[in-house]
Amino acid sequence: MSALEFSAATAANHAPLVQRADGIFAAIGSGPGILLADRTEAGRAHVRLTRGPRPALRRTESGIELDYVDGASETTLAALLAAASPAGLPIAADTESLSVLALAERLAASDIPVLINGPTGTGKEVLSRFIHTRSPRRDGPFIAVNCAAMPEAMLEALLFGHQKGAFTGATGASEGFFRAADGGTLLLDEIAEMPLSLQAKLLRALQEGEVVPIGATQPIKVDVRIIACANRDLPLEVQEGRFRADLFYRLNVFPLALLPLRERGEDIAPLAFALLLRHAAAGQPVPWLSEAALTLLKAHSWPGNVRELENVMRRALLLAGQADEIAPHHIHFDGIARLVEAGAVAGGGLAAAPAGGLPAGSIPVPVPGAGGRTLSNIVQMHEARAIMQALADCGGSRVAAARRLGISERTLRYRLASFRDAGLEVAAAGARR
Helix, strand or coil, rough: CCCCCHHHHHHHCCCCHHHHHHHHHHHHCCCEEEECCCCCCCCCCCEEEEECCCCCEEEEECCCEEEECCCCCCCHHHHHHHHHHCCCCCCCCCCCHHHHHHHHHHHHHHCCCCEEECCCCCCCHHHHHHHHCCCCCCCCCCCECCCCCCCCHHHHHHHEECCCCCCCCCCCCCCCHHHHCCCEEEECCHHHHHCCHHHHHHHHHHHHCEEECCCCCCCEEECCCCEECCCCHHHHHHHHCCCCCHHHHHHCEEECCCCEEEEEEEEHHHHHHHHHHHCCCCCCCCCCCCCHHHHHHHHHHHHCHHHHHHHHHHHHHHHCCCCCCCCHHHHCCCCCHHHEEEEEEECCCCCCCCCCCCHHHHHHHHCCCCCCCCCCHHHHHHHHHHHHHHHHHHHCEEHHHEEEECCCCHHHHHHHHHHCCCCCCCCCCCCCC
16 A cells, blocks of 8 residues: 555646655555545545645644645655655655665564664654554654763663662562563663673573573563664764673674765755644745755755754744745754854864864864854763863873763763764764773
8 A cells, every 4th residue: 555545636737746746655665545535525634735825834733735836846745755754753855865765674574683873863763663563563652862961870670671679779570671562672772882891791682582681590481573773883883892892793784884875865844844743833834845945955965964954944943033935044053063164263163173184183173263152052062072072181081081071981971972973073082992
């Protein structure tokens, strides 16, 4: 079954728009049928298509109304893809993204572990949920765990559970995320941040299909499909001794890779429309994304990927107010992105490293200046500057720099990864352990 349903009359009245959209949804795979119609259909969700003098997008109680001028334009197709996509599932039009989704659709039918690589903010969790919803485990739980966001000392108990009294403060027993995901899918996000000692226990859980809660003496069987996500180069982490090779090979049965948003430009328009639909005020018309605004979006480098795009579209909605169109002057990019692209230091910006690497003893650090002086930007700039200075003072040793800063090495690695995602070259300053 196609992910779109429409009559022959609807296809004829709205060609080539309907055929183009149906081809994209067919490439992703089967799914719940979304009805495209020429009139309001009572009793079921649908997208009503109308050709008119001005483009418009409206949410109604029964679905979404899409008025368009040119069925062959990129913005019209993007609006239809956003309107017809089920909530929480991937939205794509770029051939590279569609290829990944087609592979994920086939992979979902199996039960093998999946490793998804890609920069922060590219949609790895969305892809993980897509795999889960298309799998035989779709009726089971989907549990997402961010390994970098949980305290290192508590991560084992949170993953595998614990008995009452197993450690100080354990006033009750806990089943842990593995048992909570029994019969379903467990997503281990930011898995490169997992401590080595815990990686060995995770490997055993994957190999044996069982967990031993802290304080217990008998293993407990679990039936869990593992999806792991990483925003860093795991083979390099293995080579440098920060990630277990045996765990990597256990997870790397079928790797998938998501490209940065700047390398899949055809996804920008449908994602932008989807974010407008998500964040527009209830009961209000959704502003149309103008061709000029789309050109501006596609010219941006998107160091923050889809998360940055979401920020930009939320700002655009606020600035557009009651306007029926998102224009170029409504588009304002994230402060750190502008600083990275400008490469300005003396003027108060953030310097990206030269292509040939950093000169000896130099570090690209943010310097608060006249522009972008919001409280959050100033805090981020000072934090980055302090970290990079500590690394320089410690000769690039992360262990020594973390000790000087009063944070764990794991937290320091996480911060450095976020700097890299923002376009800063930090490897030269932080290469040593």
